[in-house]
Amino acid sequence: MNRTELTERLRHEGVPDALYEIPGVHRVPVQLDAYYVLRPEAGNWPVLLRQRGREEVIARFGTEAEACGYLYDTLTDVPPPVPGGAERVDRLLADADAIQRRAEEDLDRAPDDGAAGSH
Numbered sequence: 524m525n526r527t528e529l530t531e532r533l534r535h536e537g538v539p540d541a542l543y544e545i546p547g548v549h550r551v552p553v554q555l556d557a558y559y560v561l562r563p564e565a566g567n568w569p570v571l572l573r574q575r576g577r578e579e580v581i582a583r584f585g586t587e588a589e590a591c592g593y594l595y596d597t598l599t600d601v602p603p604p605v606p607g608g609a610e611r612v613d614r615l616l617a618d619a620d621a622i623q624r625r626a627e628e629d630l631d632r633a634p635d636d637g638a639a640g641s642h
Contacts, residue, residue, distance in 0.1 A: 524588055524591040524592060524595070525587055525588070525591060526545045526547070526548040526549075526561065526563075526587065526591060527548055529545065529548075529561070529591040529594060529595055530545060530548050530549045532595060533595065533598055533599070536598075536599050538598045538599060540552050541555050541558060542555070542558050542559060542598060543558055543559045543560070543561070543594065543598060544559070544560045544561075544573075545560075545561045546560075546561075546562055546563075556574060556575055557572060557573065557574040557575075558572075558573055559571065559572055559573075559594060559598065560572075560573050561591070561594050563587065566585075567583050567584065567585060568583070568584040568585070568586065568587055568589065568590035569582070569583045569584075569590070570582045570583075570584070570590055570593055570597075
């Protein structure tokens with residue numbers, strides 16, 4: 524697999540464009556706090572993680588195919604969803620107002636120990 528094929532396969536898998544950059548092939552449309560970069564260099568193929576403006580090499584390969592395979596596996600290895608997770612989120616969202624109200628009531632009942640930020 525080469526860089527162009529990698530980009531096509533990642534798009535086919537639904538990997539968000541903002542999670543990776545491949546100079547000359549794919550640019551990050553919106554720079555998140557962290558994303559992967561596959562940057563060809565003389566004689567090797569590093570895969571980097573760019574976080575908050577800093578880059579760290581996380582793997583280095585001798586061929587384009589190896590680097591592309593690694594990045595593909597990294598970006599498509601999504602853990603399975605937690606059983607019942609979607610239903611739990613739906614319940615929390617449905618109860619958000621009640622949860623917020625209870626939290627505010629608990630905060631109002633808490634003793635004022637004079638700590639900064641208490642009301």
